[in-house]
Amino acid sequence: MDEHEPIELAKGVYWVGVVDWNLRDFHGYETPKGGTYNAYLIVDEKITLIDTVKAPFFSDMARRISRIVDPSKIDYIICNHVEMDHSGSIPDIMEMAPNAKLFASSKGEKGLAEYYREKGYDKWDLTVVKTGTELSLGERTLMFIEATMLHWPDSMQTYLKDNAILFSNDAFGQHIASSKRFDDEIDDLITDAGIYYANILMPFGSQILKYVERLNELNVNPKMIAPSHGVIWRSNIQEIITAYGHWASGHNMQKVLVIYDSMWGSTEIMASEIVEGVMRSGVEVSMRHLRKNDWSLTMKELMDASVIAIGSPTMNNDMFFTISGFLTYMRGLRPKNKKFFLFGSYGWGGGAVKGMDKELEIGKFDIAMESMEVKFLPYEEDKKVCQDIGYKLGEIAKANANY
Ligand SMILES: Cc1cc2nc3c(=O)[nH]c(=O)nc-3n(C[C@H](O)[C@H](O)[C@H](O)COP(=O)(O)O)c2cc1C
Ligand SMILES: [Fe+2]
Ligand SMILES: [Fe+2]
Incomplete structure (x- = not known):
């Protein structure tokens, strides 16, 4: 033709x-x-x-x-x-x-x-x-x-x-x-x-x-x-x-989305352990590094998920810049009925989790559970905590799902 x-x-x-x-x-x-x-x-x-x-x-x-x-x-x-x-x-x-x-x-x-x-x-x-x-x-x-x-x-x-x-x-x-x-x-x-x-x-x-x-x-x-x-x-x-x-009408599936960025891999280790924990709960989970994934596709996953875990390392007293960009984008798109969890690694004074928390507050988003921060490197005990958190997030996703 x-x-x-x-x-x-x-x-x-x-x-x-x-x-x-x-x-x-x-x-x-x-x-x-x-x-x-x-x-x-x-x-x-x-x-x-x-x-x-x-x-x-x-x-x-x-x-x-x-x-x-x-x-x-x-x-x-x-x-x-x-x-x-x-x-x-x-x-x-x-x-x-x-x-x-x-x-x-x-x-x-x-x-x-x-x-x-x-x-x-x-x-x-x-x-x-x-x-x-x-x-x-x-x-x-x-x-x-x-x-x-x-x-x-x-x-x-x-x-x-x-x-x-x-x-x-x-x-x-x-x-x-x-x-x-x-x-x-x-x-x-x-x-x-x-x-x-x-x-x-x-x-x-x-x-x-x-x-x-x-x-x-x-x-x-x-x-x-x-x-x-x-x-x-x-x-x-x-x-x-x-x-x-x-x-x-704000549909939520039994799904957890873990989005993060990481400079030296610590926040990434936390993200992977959270993902392990969610899998243990039997709930679907997806892990997206924000510099390696299209945000438009990630936003579709976010629309489907009922729980969103967001991880950021601290850079210059604040969250990593891809995370702040993504949070700004997400705030404008106003996803409904989601529950959030924040985590990240820092070296001295921290600031990433505080910065993310402020963003979520401005957008009136619900926090699922208390955030977790690790100094420099997550060790075995921290990984175990991350896994337990992942499992709980899976349970919250089950309770929060409506689809
Ligand atoms: C360019 C740069 C700036 C940083 N700024 C801070 C800071 O202001 N406050 C802080 O607590 N840590 C700061 N850090 C340390 C990181 O937060 C720390 O190395 C953390 O473990 C990184 O996590 P990641 O391995 O997930 O990237 C900085 C690191 C880099 C590379
Ligand atoms: Fe158009
Ligand atoms: Fe248009």
């Missing part, structure tokens, strides 16, 4: 996005599998483009559209989200199709004005739409659904009623680059969707639960969910909606 071939989702409805094979860092979120920016084209009496792609990929998208229609013939452009991975090509496509009408949420309009005031915004014919607003394309009708804080204030979704296709923008996305376009063609997609959820949507659980209710009220029962990243859900729709419900 030609690399710029569009993919037909339903009669007259096409994927016209791009695959970013070498994407490894999406605004700081590690993407080892790459990613896609999905745009969609509906050919009806009005030719409609739903979202665009990151600006450097504009010509790829335009070539794909050209296989179906002349891009200058586009009548409507829906901007579901102003973030640049989706709105970035609007100035270019508006230059090609200057008479096209743009549609965005009210916050979307303000965002477009901010981003593109020097790129043609003043000339654009823009209409603000709300939840329930309908737009006839001729044979078919679109309905808009505001999805505030999924994941920006302007976020919106578009529902093609006649085909029951929900263009969900960033919700239900996954960062994977693939020549496949549908969920049933990819193994273990729920894990990729979970990594995406943990890093992008985790802070917004309560909004997601309300949003799922709103879909029911609006009688939106999609047969297809076409997000702005990754593949399209056509076979496992109930599974992904159910998974969002679980993640949004």
Whole structure:
């Protein structure tokens, strides 16, 4: 197949996005599998483009559209989200199709004005739409659904009623680059969707639960969910909606996650002994050195785990810098219902555990049990204590799990 071939989702409805094979860092979120920016084209009496792609990929998208229609013939452009991975090509496509009408949420309009005031915004014919607003394309009708804080204030979704296709923008996305376009063609997609959820949507659980209710009220029962990243859900729709419900309500599995850093190996020895103890309790455990593991994948493990042990050596009176970075990231993502344990090695005055403790307090996180510190090197008796702690953390994980 030609690399710029569009993919037909339903009669007259096409994927016209791009695959970013070498994407490894999406605004700081590690993407080892790459990613896609999905745009969609509906050919009806009005030719409609739903979202665009990151600006450097504009010509790829335009070539794909050209296989179906002349891009200058586009009548409507829906901007579901102003973030640049989706709105970035609007100035270019508006230059090609200057008479096209743009549609965005009210916050979307303000965002477009901010981003593109020097790129043609003043000339654009823009209409603000709300939840329930309908737009006839001729044979078919679109309905808009505001999805505030999924994941920006302007976020919106578009529902093609006649085909029951929900263009969900960033919700239900996954960062994977693939020549496949549908969920049933990819193994273990729920894990990729979970990594995406943990890093992008985790802070917004309560909004997601309300949003799922709103879909029911609006009688939106999609047969297809076409997000702005990754593949399209056509076979496992109930599974992904159910998974969002679980993640949004703060699910906790019987799992302990041990994250740490270490300069000379002492904190690492403590981490390994804790892991041994957890294994003795029969609970699943995972150990992640923060300079050797992708934080985005670690954050998915953190979302699943019910107990998190964090270890840091003291460096210059404070916690190690990867730990403080990770704690800042985690605090913003607001994981729910987790229990924490802190440990680490120090040489003289210490400070790592104190620093981590302060961070957890700011984030209002729960401490599972008293922290443990070792001066320089952990010896046999310290290792035994770490193992016992691990075992207890396993028991706490069993009690705290809800899934
Ligand atoms: C660059 C550097 C700075 C350090 N600063 C401190 C400090 O301010 N206070 C302290 O108690 N120990 C300090 N230490 C000592 C370490 O905390 C100690 O060696 C500890 O056992 C390291 O644990 P690790 O083997 O897990 O890296 C420092 C060590 C290094 C290498
Ligand atoms: Fe976004
Ligand atoms: Fe996005």
